[in-house]
Amino acid sequence: MSDDLSKDPGLLQDFxxxxxxxxxxxxxxxxxxxxxxxxxxxxxxxxxxxxxxxxTAGFLALEPFVRLSHAAEDVLNALRRGEYxxxxxxxxxMLSARDQLGAMLxxxxxxxxxxxxxxxxxxxxxxxLHSDPPRQLGEILxxxxxxxxxxxxxxxxxxxxxxxxxxLGEILxxxxxxxxxQVGNALLRxxxxxxxxxxxxxxxxxVRKLDELINLxxxxxxxxxxxxxxxxxxxxxxxxxxxxxxxxxxxxARLSFVTDELQIAGxxxxxxxxxxxxxxxxRLVRDQARFLGKDVQLVVEGQETEIDKTMVELIADPLVHxxxxxxxxxxxxxxxxxxxxxxxxxTIRLEAFQKGxxxxxGISDDGAGLDPERILAKAVEKNLVSQERGRLLSKRxxxxxxxxxxxxxxxxxxxxxxxxxxxxxxxxxxxxxxxxVELDSEVRQGTTVRLRLPLTLAILPVLLVEAGSxxxxxxxxxxxxxxxxxxxxxxHVEGNQVLHLRGEALPLLQLGALFATPxxxxxxxxxxxxILGVGRQRVALLVDTLIGQESTVIKxxxxxxxxxxxxxGATISGDGRVRLVLDPAGLVATAAHAEATGCGP
Amino acid sequence: MSVSAPSRELPTAAAHxxxxxxxxxxxxxxxxxxxxxxxxxxxxxxxxxxxxxNSPDYMAGVxxxxxxxxxxxxxxxxxxxxxxxxDKQTRIIVVELNGSIVGFIVDxxxxxxxxxxxxxxxxxxxxxxxxxxVSGVGNLxxxxxxxxxxxxxxxxxxxxxxxxPAG
Numbered sequence: 106m107s108d109d110l111s112k113d114p115g116l117l118q119d120f121x122x123x124x125x126x127x128x129x130x131x132x133x134x135x136x137x138x139x140x141x142x143x144x145x146x147x148x149x150x151x152x153x154x155x156x157x158x159x160x161t162a163g164f165l166a167l168e169p170f171v172r173l174s175h176a177a178e179d180v181l182n183a184l185r186r187g188e189y190x191x192x193x194x195x196x197x198x199m200l201s202a203r204d205q206l207g208a209m210l211x212x213x214x215x216x217x218x219x220x221x222x223x224x225x226x227x228x229x230x231x232x233x234l235h236s237d238p239p240r241q242l243g244e245i246l247x248x249x250x251x252x253x254x255x256x257x258x259x260x261x262x263x264x265x266x267x268x269x270x271x272x273l274g275e276i277l278x279x280x281x282x283x284x285x286x287q288v289g290n291a292l293l294r295x296x297x298x299x300x301x302x303x304x305x306x307x308x309x310x311x312v313r314k315l316d317e318l319i320n321l322x323x324x325x326x327x328x329x330x331x332x333x334x335x336x337x338x339x340x341x342x343x344x345x346x347x348x349x350x351x352x353x354x355x356x357x358a359r360l361s362f363v364t365d366e367l368q369i370a371g372x373x374x375x376x377x378x379x380x381x382x383x384x385x386x387x388r389l390v391r392d393q394a395r396f397l398g399k400d401v402q403l404v405v406e407g408q409e410t411e412i413d414k415t416m417v418e419l420i421a422d423p424l425v426h427x428x429x430x431x432x433x434x435x436x437x438x439x440x441x442x443x444x445x446x447x448x449x450x451x452t453i454r455l456e457a458f459q460k461g462x463x464x465x466x467g468i469s470d471d472g473a474g475l476d477p478e479r480i481l482a483k484a485v486e487k488n489l490v491s492q493e494r495g496r497l498l499s500k501r502x503x504x505x506x507x508x509x510x511x512x513x514x515x516x517x518x519x520x521x522x523x524x525x526x527x528x529x530x531x532x533x534x535x536x537x538x539x540x541x542v543e544l545d546s547e548v549r550q551g552t553t554v555r556l557r558l559p560l561t562l563a564i565l566p567v568l569l570v571e572a573g574s575x576x577x578x579x580x581x582x583x584x585x586x587x588x589x590x591x592x593x594x595x596x597h598v599e600g601n602q603v604l605h606l607r608g609e610a611l612p613l614l615q616l617g618a619l620f621a622t623p624x625x626x627x628x629x630x631x632x633x634x635x636i637l638g639v640g641r642q643r644v645a646l647l648v649d650t651l652i653g654q655e656s657t658v659i660k661x662x663x664x665x666x667x668x669x670x671x672x673x674g675a676t677i678s679g680d681g682r683v684r685l686v687l688d689p690a691g692l693v694a695t696a697a698h699a700e701a702t703g704c705g706p
Numbered sequence: 707m708s709v710s711a712p713s714r715e716l717p718t719a720a721a722h723x724x725x726x727x728x729x730x731x732x733x734x735x736x737x738x739x740x741x742x743x744x745x746x747x748x749x750x751x752x753x754x755x756x757x758x759x760n761s762p763d764y765m766a767g768v769x770x771x772x773x774x775x776x777x778x779x780x781x782x783x784x785x786x787x788x789x790x791x792x793d794k795q796t797r798i799i800v801v802e803l804n805g806s807i808v809g810f811i812v813d814x815x816x817x818x819x820x821x822x823x824x825x826x827x828x829x830x831x832x833x834x835x836x837x838x839x840v841s842g843v844g845n846l847x848x849x850x851x852x853x854x855x856x857x858x859x860x861x862x863x864x865x866x867x868x869x870x871p872a873g
Contacts, residue, residue, distance in 0.1 A: 575756075575757065619759070620759030620760065621759060621760075622757075622759070660774065660775040661775070662768070662775060662777070665765075665777045665806060665808060665860070666758060666761070666765075666768070666777055669758065669759075669760060669761065671759075671760070672758070674775075675756070675768055675775040677770050677775070681770055682754065682756060682770065683755075683756040683767075683768050683769065683770050683775055684756065685756060685758065685759075685768075
C-alpha cells in the first residue's frame with residue numbers, strides 16, 4: 106500500500122483531518138437519516154462525504170478505504186436515486202462501514218497499518234442492495250397494463266444508448282407512453298416492498314399533551330410540599346389537631362384530583378390519531394381494486410379519533426385483513442353490480458369513533474353480503490353443528506362460525522392475504538386488546554364489521570364482587586346493571602339456569618359454582634345479580650356480595666394463564682393482594698356454550 | 707473417615723480448569739434438585755397466592771411480585787406429591803422462562819453450588835416419562851442432585867398433565 110504520495114506526510118495529514126470531519130458529520134447525518142429516511146439532503150451529504158473520502162484515498166492509494174467507501178457509496182447512491190428505501194439492515198451496514206472507516210482512520214493517524222479483512226462487510230453492503238431486489242419499474246408498469254412489453258423494450262434500449270441515462274420513468278413519460286401519475290404509482294409499489302418497520306419504542310407526541318403533563322406534575326409537587334410542611338408542623342406541635350385534620354383532608358382531596366388528572370394525561374400521551382392506521386388504506390384499496398378489476402371507492406371517517414399507540418400495531422393487521430376481505434369477497438365486479446341494480450362503483454367505508462369509554466372501528470361495504478344459508482351449510486359440513494341445532498341458530502350465531510379457524514366459504518383462495526391472517530386471528534388480536542369483533546350482514550346488500558376497543562389499555566374501572574371467600578373484578582363497561590332477585594326469578598331450563606327479569610329470560614351463571622370457590626355462598630333468599638353485556642349478548646352473573654367500584658390498573662396474566670377464557674387480567678388491591686379480573690366476553694361465551702350444548706357450565 | 711465440611715467441588719487440583727455449572731440447590735419432597743443460576747431471577751419467601759379457577763392442579767395461583775402478577779407453580783404437584791405444609795423454609799424460586807416470569811414453590815432452598823461439568827451425568831436411562839424434564843444428574847461426593855430443565859417441564863405442563871415420578 107506504500108506509494109510516494111502516501112508517504113507525503115502533509116497530504117496524508119490533510120486526508121486524515123478532512124476524513125475525520127467528514128465521518129463525524131456522517132455520524133450525525135446517519136442518525137438523522139433513521140428518522141427521516143427519505144431526506145434527500147441528508148442522503149446527498151452522506152453520499153458526497155463518502156465520495157470525497159473515496160477520491161482522496163484513491164489518490165493516496167489507500168486501498169481498503171477506497172473499497173469500503175465505494176461499497177457504501179453504492180448503497181447511498183441507490184438510496185438517493187430512490188431505487189431503494191432505507192431499511193434496518195441497510196442502516197446497520199452503513200453504520201458498520203462508517204465505524205470501520207473510522208477505525209482504519211484512527212490506525213492511520215497512529216501510524217499503524219493493518220491488513221483489514223473487509224470481505225464480510227463488503228459482502229453485506231452488496232447484499233443489502235440485492236436481498237430485496239425491487240421489481241423493476243418497467244415490470245410493474247407492464248404488469249399493471251399501463252404499457253405494453255414492446256414499449257418497455259424500446260424504452261430500455263433508448264436508456265442503454267444514452268450517455269447519461271435518464272430514468273426509465275422519465276423516458277416513458279417523455280414518449281407519452283405513461284402518465285406521470287402512473288409512473289408515480291408504480292414507484293410507490295416498488296418501494297412498498299422495503300418499507301421500514303415502524304419503531305414502536307419511540308413515538309411522536311403532541312407538545313400540548315406534554316405541557317399538560319408537566320403542568321400536572323407541577324401541581325403534584327406543590328401538593329407534596331404542602332404535605333411535607335403539614336407533617337413537619339404536626340411533628341413540631343405547631344398545629345392544632347382539628348386544624349391538622351382539616352388540612353390533611355384538603356390535601357388528600359387535592360392530591361386525589363391531581364393524581365387522577367395525571368393518570369389520564371399520562372395515558373393520553375400514548376394516544377395517536379387513527380390516521381396513522383388508516384393512512385395505508387387509500388393506496389391499498391386503489392391498488393387491489395385495480396388488480397381485481399373492481400371499481401371501489403374508499404370513504405374514511407374519524408381519522409382524528411385517538412387510540413393507544415400499542416393498539417395501533419395490533420389493529421393494523423386485522424384491519425388490513427378485513428378490508429381485503431371486503432375487496433375480495435364483498436364488493437362485486439362492476440358488471441355483476443350493474444345486473445343487480447347497484448351502481449358500478451362499490452363503496453368501502455372505514456370509520457372510527459368514540460362511544461362512551463370505547464373506541465369503535467367499523468369496516469363496511471355495500472357488496473354481496475354474507476349468506477347465512479351457505480355459512481350454515483359449511484358449518485354443518487365441517488361438523489361444527491348438527492343440522493337440527495343449526496336450524497335453531499340466529500343469524501348472528503351463524504356468523505360466529507366465520508371466526509372458527511380454517512373456516513372459509515370463499516370458492517377459491519386468493520393470494521392477496523399475504524400474512525395469513527384469518528378471522529380467528531382478528532378475533533384473538535382483538536381479545537388481546539380487551540376488545541370484541543362484531544359482524545353484521547345482509548345478503549346482496551353488504552357487510553359491516555365492528556371492532557370495539559376499550560379506550561385505554563391500562564386503567565379500567567371495575568366492579569368488585571365476592572363469591573365465597575374470593576373477590577373478583579368485573580370491567581365496569583360491561584356491567585349493564587346490578588339487581589337483587591328472588592329465588593322465584595331463577596328457573597332451570599335444560600340443565601341451565603335462567604333469570605327472568607322484566608319479562609326477559611337471561612342465561613344465569615353462578616360465579617361461586619363456576620369457579621368452585623371455597624367458602625359457603627350466602628343463603629339469602631334475595632340474591633345479587635350482575636347483568637353483563639358484550640355487544641348485543643347478555644348474561645346474568647350471580648354473586649354473593651357487591652363490594653363496590655374501583656378504578657384500577659389491569660395487569661396481564663401472562664402466557665401461562667392465557668388459556669382461561671373467562672379471565673382477562675389481574676389487578677392488585679390496596680393491600681397488595683392479587684384479584685382476578687373476569688372477562689365478560691368469556692362469561693358470555695360460557696353461558697352460550699352451556700345453552701347450545703344443553704349441559705350446565 | 708475424615709470429617710470435613712461438605713465438599714461441593716471435586717477435590718482435585720484440576721478443578722479450577724474445568725467447566726463449572728452454577729446451580730441453585732433446592733428440595734422438593736425427598737429429592738434434591740438443581741436449577742441453573744442464570745435462569746433464577748430471585749428467591750422469595752412464600753406469600754399468599756390468589757387462586758386461579760379452572761386451572762391445572764400444579765398451578766398454585768398468582769402472586770404479586772412488586773406490582774407484577776406472576777403465575778406460581780407447585781413443584782410438589784408437578785411431581786405428583788401432595789401439596790406440602792408451607793413452613794418457614796418454603797420458598798418461591800422466580801424464574802424467567804421464554805419471556806415470562808414464573809414462580810416455583812419448593813420445600814426449601816439449600817445453597818448455590820458450583821459443580822464441575824464432568825460431574826454431571828446424563829439422566830438415568832429409565833423408561834419413565836418424568837425423566838423428560840431432567841437434564842442431568844450431578845454426582846456429588848455426598849449426594850445426588852437432579853438437574854431440572856424447567857423449560858421442558860413447562861413445555862410438558864402446557865401440553866398435558868405431568869406424570870408422577872416414582873418415589
